[in-house]
């Protein structure tokens with residue numbers, strides 16, 4: 001399968017597993033899980049194809065259950081589902097990539113999750129530049145996760161090292177030059 005074909009299937013999977021499972025007659029079980037055989041039937045692809053897309057996905061967006069009978073998106077959902085993340089203690093500093101055009105609003109309201117379940121943060125500045133570039137001229141914000149934890153914020157980490165939280169108030173944010 002070529003990279004273009006893999007990307008197309010990955011996008012379909014993101015749509016179904018994060019946003020609109022009902023568009024193909026599926027529902028997400030707690031944790032965001034869907035039976036693999038149902039997803040294969042819905043997307044009309046083989047298990048071999050699915051395995052290849054999951055294994056080669058640039059951001060490791062999807063994961064199988066331990067018995068490999070179920071699959072889910074690791075994060076990024078807007079569909080209503082209890083994702084059952086377990087709280088974890090983040091590193092002292094995290095980063096968020098965004099576009100310069102959002103900064104004024106971000107320093108007014110903080111980082112908000114919008115349609116998604118959480119605000120997405122990372123330990124990796126480089127990745128965050130790429131994430132910000134999706135929206136315009138990229139800029140990276142430093143998040144004082146240590147202070148947030150001591151002030152009572154909860155964090156979650158996904159299997160591909162994306163850190164999630166509910167809201168980052170402006171006082172914990174600093175623009176990196």
Ligand code: HQG
Pocket residue numbers: 059061076097098099102105106107109110111112113114116119120131132135162
């Ligand atoms: C911004 C990708 C104005 C926020 C990435 C972002 C990520 C505000 C945009 C994942 C704001 C939302 C998520 C405020 C936040 N005022 N703008 N108060 N607070 N924003 O796509 O973080 O490829 O929903 O900075 O790798 O860009 O999909 O979130 O620019 O992990 O797997 O509003 O999506 O992963 O955009 O990206 P998004 P995001 P995937």
